Amino acid sequence: MSDLKIKVTDLKKSYGENHVLKGIDLNIGANEVVVIIGPSGSGKSTLLRCLNRLEEPTSGQIIVDNVDIGDPKADINRVRQDIGMVFQHFNLFNNLSVADNITLAPMELKGFNKAGAEAQAKKLLASVGLEDKFDAKVQSLSGGQKQRVAIARALAMKPDIMLFDEPTSALDPEMVGDVLEVMKDLAKEGMTMVVVTHEMGFAKEVADRVIFVDQGKILERGTPEEVFEHPKNERLQDFLNKVL
Numbered sequence: 001m002s003d004l005k006i007k008v009t010d011l012k013k014s015y016g017e018n019h020v021l022k023g024i025d026l027n028i029g030a031n032e033v034v035v036i037i038g039p040s041g042s043g044k045s046t047l048l049r050c051l052n053r054l055e056e057p058t059s060g061q062i063i064v065d066n067v068d069i070g071d072p073k074a075d076i077n078r079v080r081q082d083i084g085m086v087f088q089h090f091n092l093f094n095n096l097s098v099a100d101n102i103t104l105a106p107m108e109l110k111g112f113n114k115a116g117a118e119a120q121a122k123k124l125l126a127s128v129g130l131e132d133k134f135d136a137k138v139q140s141l142s143g144g145q146k147q148r149v150a151i152a153r154a155l156a157m158k159p160d161i162m163l164f165d166e167p168t169s170a171l172d173p174e175m176v177g178d179v180l181e182v183m184k185d186l187a188k189e190g191m192t193m194v195v196v197t198h199e200m201g202f203a204k205e206v207a208d209r210v211i212f213v214d215q216g217k218i219l220e221r222g223t224p225e226e227v228f229e230h231p232k233n234e235r236l237q238d239f240l241n242k243v244l
């Protein structure tokens with residue numbers, strides 16, 4: 001494995017008596033694509049949200065780019081800027097234009113001037129196949145287009161890690177392919193990616209490693225070939241029988 005980007009050690013997260021993450025150990029190297037699979041409610045979103053501190057862990061350690069993000073002295077805003085996140089439901093500003101959605105944060109937080117931010121936005125929109133939507137209102141877009149704008153918006157902050165939480169689960173089936181293509185391109189360019197998805201075809205094709213999470217623990221991990229073709233854990237076998 002190349003440089004370590006993320007190192008998670010014995011991560012636990014509880015909501016009251018609900019012990020959601022029960023000791024997660026996970027290393028992610030630079031340029032790696034890691035796909036997380038597992039049943040609904042197993043803690044996949046909670047794990048992703050701990051990685052950029054949208055959630056505070058109950059215990060354990062998370063190191064991102066050699067920074068312990070639980071350290072009160074860590075510059076958490078800086079860490080968040082380096083980690084892009086794409087959600088199932090886009091989380092765009094619906095009443096703003098596509099351009100505003102992509103340019104506001106880089107102008108606010110990265111010192112871009114308007115012209116620079118707009119030039120970057122146009123490039124990013126072209127890279128997700130939406131160069132003609134620069135002036136469009138977000139609410140006029142389809143779900144698949146919204147999700148590609150959300151990816152462009154995340155990339156505008158020049159992250160070196162991208163987290164995807166079921167980015168295609170809310171899309172009509174005919175929209176899924178375009179979004180997965182954009183994600184494949186990113187992977188090819190060497191982006192470090194952690195992707196929660198039920199798209200097993202994507203996982204097989206793009207993932208360097210696949211991780212199966214069930215009831216707050218990693219029950220199996222390996223190459224796509226190992227996890228999909230030779231699953232050892234019985235709960236993983238059951239899960240694959242349901243989703244494949």
Ligand code: ADP
Pocket residue numbers: 015018020038039040041042043044045046047
């Ligand atoms: P998954 O993404 O695998 O479906 P989640 O991480 O969303 O699982 O949820 C795991 C468990 O944590 C569920 O029981 C869920 O109800 C609980 N949970 C998630 N977020 C919160 C929260 N903010 N407050 C309380 N419970 C939560």
Ligand code: MG
Pocket residue numbers: 044045046165166
């Ligand atoms: Mg989830």
